[in-house]
Amino acid sequence: MKPKNLNNKDPWLLGENIPDMDLFFMQLFCSSFCNDSSFGFIRQYSKVFSTFKKFESNFYFGERDSFEVAESVLSALINRPKFGDHLNINIIKWSDKLIKYADSVDKMPLEEYSNKKLWQIFKDHDDMHTKLYTYGWLPVAVDMFHNNMTDKFKQYLNSVCEDQEEVEKAFIILTTPTRKTIVAKDREDFLKIYENFKHEIKGLKAVVKVEKISKEFCKALNEHSEKWGHLGYIYAGNHPVFSSQYYLNEMCDLVKTNVNGKKILKNEDKYLIEAKKKKQALYKKIKINATYKRLFETASEFALTKLVRRNAQLYVIVRLHRGLFEETAKRLKLTKYETQFILMHEMRDALVNGKINRQEIKERFKQCAYYTELGFEKAYIGKRAKELFKQVKISEQKDITEITGQSACPGKVSGVVKIIKRATDIPKMNKGDILVSIATDPDVVPAMKKAGAIVTDQGGITAHAAIVSRELGKPCVIGTKIATQVFKDGDMVEVDATKGIIKKI
Amino acid sequence: MQYTKKFSQITKKSVKEAGGKGASLGEMTQAGFQVPPGFVVLAHTFEKFIQEAGIIEDIQAELNKVNYKDTNSIDRASNVIRDIIDKSIVSKDVEDSIKKSFVDLGAKFVAVRSSATAEDSKTASWAGELETYLFVTKVNLLKQVKKCWSSLFTPRAIFYRHEKKLLNTKVSVAVVVQKMVDSSVSGVAFTVHPVTEDKNQMIIEAGLGLGESIVSGSITPDSYVIDKKDKLIMDIAIANQEKMMIIKGAKGGLKWQKVPKVKQEKQKLSGPKIMELSELCLKIEKHYKHPQDIEWGMEKDKLYILQSRPITTL
Numbered sequence: 167m168k169p170k171n172l173n174n175k176d177p178w179l180l181g182e183n184i185p186d187m188d189l190f191f192m193q194l195f196c197s198s199f200c201n202d203s204s205f206g207f208i209r210q211y212s213k214v215f216s217t218f219k220k221f222e223s224n225f226y227f228g229e230r231d232s233f234e235v236a237e238s239v240l241s242a243l244i245n246r247p248k249f250g251d252h253l254n255i256n257i258i259k260w261s262d263k264l265i266k267y268a269d270s271v272d273k274m275p276l277e278e279y280s281n282k283k284l285w286q287i288f289k290d291h292d293d294m295h296t297k298l299y300t301y302g303w304l305p306v307a308v309d310m311f312h313n314n315m316t317d318k319f320k321q322y323l324n325s326v327c328e329d330q331e332e333v334e335k336a337f338i339i340l341t342t343p344t345r346k347t348i349v350a351k352d353r354e355d356f357l358k359i360y361e362n363f364k365h366e367i368k369g370l371k372a373v374v375k376v377e378k379i380s381k382e383f384c385k386a387l388n389e390h391s392e393k394w395g396h397l398g399y400i401y402a403g404n405h406p407v408f409s410s411q412y413y414l415n416e417m418c419d420l421v422k423t424n425v426n427g428k429k430i431l432k433n434e435d436k437y438l439i440e441a442k443k444k445k446q447a448l449y450k451k452i453k454i455n456a457t458y459k460r461l462f463e464t465a466s467e468f469a470l471t472k473l474v475r476r477n478a479q480l481y482v483i484v485r486l487h488r489g490l491f492e493e494t495a496k497r498l499k500l501t502k503y504e505t506q507f508i509l510m511h512e513m514r515d516a517l518v519n520g521k522i523n524r525q526e527i528k529e530r531f532k533q534c535a536y537y538t539e540l541g542f543e544k545a546y547i548g549k550r551a552k553e554l555f556k557q558v559k560i561s562e563q564k565d566i567t568e569i570t571g572q573s574a575c576p577g578k579v580s581g582v583v584k585i586i587k588r589a590t591d592i593p594k595m596n597k598g599d600i601l602v603s604i605a606t607d608p609d610v611v612p613a614m615k616k617a618g619a620i621v622t623d624q625g626g627i628t629a630h631a632a633i634v635s636r637e638l639g640k641p642c643v644i645g646t647k648i649a650t651q652v653f654k655d656g657d658m659v660e661v662d663a664t665k666g667i668i669k670k671i
Numbered sequence: 672m673q674y675t676k677k678f679s680q681i682t683k684k685s686v687k688e689a690g691g692k693g694a695s696l697g698e699m700t701q702a703g704f705q706v707p708p709g710f711v712v713l714a715h716t717f718e719k720f721i722q723e724a725g726i727i728e729d730i731q732a733e734l735n736k737v738n739y740k741d742t743n744s745i746d747r748a749s750n751v752i753r754d755i756i757d758k759s760i761v762s763k764d765v766e767d768s769i770k771k772s773f774v775d776l777g778a779k780f781v782a783v784r785s786s787a788t789a790e791d792s793k794t795a796s797w798a799g800e801l802e803t804y805l806f807v808t809k810v811n812l813l814k815q816v817k818k819c820w821s822s823l824f825t826p827r828a829i830f831y832r833h834e835k836k837l838l839n840t841k842v843s844v845a846v847v848v849q850k851m852v853d854s855s856v857s858g859v860a861f862t863v864h865p866v867t868e869d870k871n872q873m874i875i876e877a878g879l880g881l882g883e884s885i886v887s888g889s890i891t892p893d894s895y896v897i898d899k900k901d902k903l904i905m906d907i908a909i910a911n912q913e914k915m916m917i918i919k920g921a922k923g924g925l926k927w928q929k930v931p932k933v934k935q936e937k938q939k940l941s942g943p944k945i946m947e948l949s950e951l952c953l954k955i956e957k958h959y960k961h962p963q964d965i966e967w968g969m970e971k972d973k974l975y976i977l978q979s980r981p982i983t984t985l
Contacts, residue, residue, distance in 0.1 A: 321904055324907055324945075330907060330909065
């Protein structure tokens with residue numbers, strides 16, 4: 167069988183650069199993008215392409231195609247009053263299911279299971295996780311690549327607001343969630359432990375090994391790591407989970423600033439109440455029709471449910487990697503990382519029929535391309551992969567000194583650029599530095615707190631950076647597309663987040 | 672006998688008494704287009720005037736003397752006739768009626784325009800040849816009405832009627848008196864995007880002050896793109912405006928004024944006003960069943976349609 171759309175005229179558009187991806191996870195969503203037909207009125211992607219150099223990965227859509235997909239989701243959200251809620255409810259439901267399933271797999275005596283039974287776990291997980299994407303992807307698809315939903319919202323606000331300034335303000339207020347994010351719950355748990363053991367932490371002369379602290383404290387930190395540590399473990403597992411030691415170090419840092427945990431929590435609650443009040447006041451001042459009121463509510467829920475999905479996904483990934491993948495790797499005589507580059511149908515062949523091409527899989531882990539369309543998928547290595555890489559090569563962004571994006575939180579500030587993609591980059595961050603990232607995932611929140619301003623490549627209504635920056639009151643520009651390519655560590659920049667402009671100075 | 676009629680009492684069938692222009696303004700008012708309010712001094716008021724003043728024979732005598740091959744002769748006749756009309760006295764009841772209509776209108780300044788009437792519409796098409804006076808106040812209103820009346824006898828009008836062999840056709844003139852909109856914001860609207868020719872998009876341009884400066888291109892206005900179907904504002908481009916045109920003092924006339932710094936970069940029309948105006952323009956387009964090029968103005972938060980023409984270049 168041959169792919170139909172691989173070489174069609176629609177130019178490739180970079181969807182996302184992910185520094186820590188594997189084929190196992192990539193396949194999960196790419197296959198769902200092209201094959202899932204749960205909603206007849208939503209267009210499927212006609213082609214998705216990705217590249218891997220080890221874990222460094224990019225995925226691409228057709229430019230026109232991804233726009234049309236977004237339009238179909240947008241029109242469904244506008245014209246089907248219950249669709250947005252349906253998505254949000256199901257994202258939460260299937261995230262819960264996935265977490266429960268992860269817990270059950272974690273307890274299974276895998277080494278006693280037959281290969282066939284191991285395959286069954288892969289399959290069950292794949293079905294469940296794909297189902298989550300059925301709902302979970304649409305809030306991303308509708309806005310992240312072409313800003314279809316943001317544009318529509320602003321066009322609507324144009325027609326009910328005094329001027330552009332009011333439009334920008336209203337947009338921020340109306341799309342900010344007024345409930346706690348799941349990440350805030352992690353923070354809450356963390357601060358509770360901090361308050362309980364503050365006395366002990368204060369007594370520590372310097373940062374110590376976790377083995378040196380009291381048993382109760384250690385137990386609390388271990389439990390916290392088990393419950394939330396996966397937020398540091400992104401996709402491929404090339405970053406460790408946040409360990410009890412990680413949290414201990416953070417607490418030692420915190421105690422130096424003499425921060426009161428209870429006060430922080432109170433302030434966070436206060437912030438949510440303020441956000442709710444602002445929203446109510448705005449609804450009084452500006453006449454917003456029922457359809458758009460509903461859409462704004464849906465969008466701010468999208469931002470929350472995206473984090474719920476992300477949390478569940480990382481939770482399950484950690485558990486599969488340490489159990490199922492370790493066991494499978496042993497049986498297939500591959501490393502765990504190599505096992506993460508096996509496609510699902512090959513996994514079935516390997517575990518059920520004993521057929522496997524180890525050499526090819528080893529090659530893939532070094533470098534490969536992966537292409538999906540309706541009813542077709544293939545991983546390419548060697549010469550063919552290199553040819554395909556050329557199709558998506560983007561010219562280097564060398565001479566650019568000024569870029570623009572969407573204002574997520576207004577303000578103007580100058581500072582030194584630090585590229586912070588993952589938690590492991592956080593140590594280089596100094597207070598007042600400009601945090602530049604692809605997207606700020608929850609793992610880099612400690613760096614966001616130190617930042618003078620935040621700039622991201624990715625944007626959209628569900629952007630985590632937007633929510634956190636507003637809560638922290640830091641100037642933030644999202645959706646610049648190329649900030650991480652244009653700037654490097656040490657560059658001096660001026661961020662005008664009110665206008666959405668970042669300039670080298 | 673009624674000497675004047677408000678626009679709201681006039682329809683497109685009123686050409687005979689209100690002239691072409693008056694009838695058209697009446698029609699637009701009836702259709703709810705928010706044209707600036709006004710009234711028409713009816714054609715028979717003019718006829719009553721020349722009759723009561725006893726000058727019909729004098730005028731005819733002058734016309735009979737004209738040698739149409741000699742422009743000086745036409746000019747001379749025009750001067751004499753217009754002088755006769757200017758010096759003749761308007762009866763008290765007509766004068767009172769016109770002044771009362773003006774007071775009822777509640778405008779500081781009005782535009783006074785002649786609106787010719789004739790038995791067939793072709794003849795009426797020389798309405799454009801007749802006269803317009805802007806920034807007219809109560810004090811000089813009657814004088815300007817008389818000037819409009821005498822505009823039936825400009826050299827061009829006299830020559831035209833001779834050329835078209837209309838000298839024996841009954842022609843008369845009504846006078847349109849319309850509130851001058853002292854626009855704080857004004858501009859133009861195209862009910863079809865003039866560049867992309869997208870029929871689903873409308874463009875509104877808006878600037879501070881009177882519309883003359885936008886129409887003449889001496890300031891760059893804000894530009895708003897509206898999706899006609901979804902009723903959304905697709906794009907807002909704000910132009911920095913440093914000067915605006917306003918009415919100069921009590922006697923009328925125009926002058927430039929500096930725009931305060933804080934207002935220069937502000938959006939000229941609010942979102943809800945843009946939508947209100949676009950609804951109005953859509954109504955006009957629908958009424959005339961053709962894309963329109965519309966001049967509009969806003970005084971004290973109220974929108975007025977100053978002129979609407981079909982876009983002929985599409």
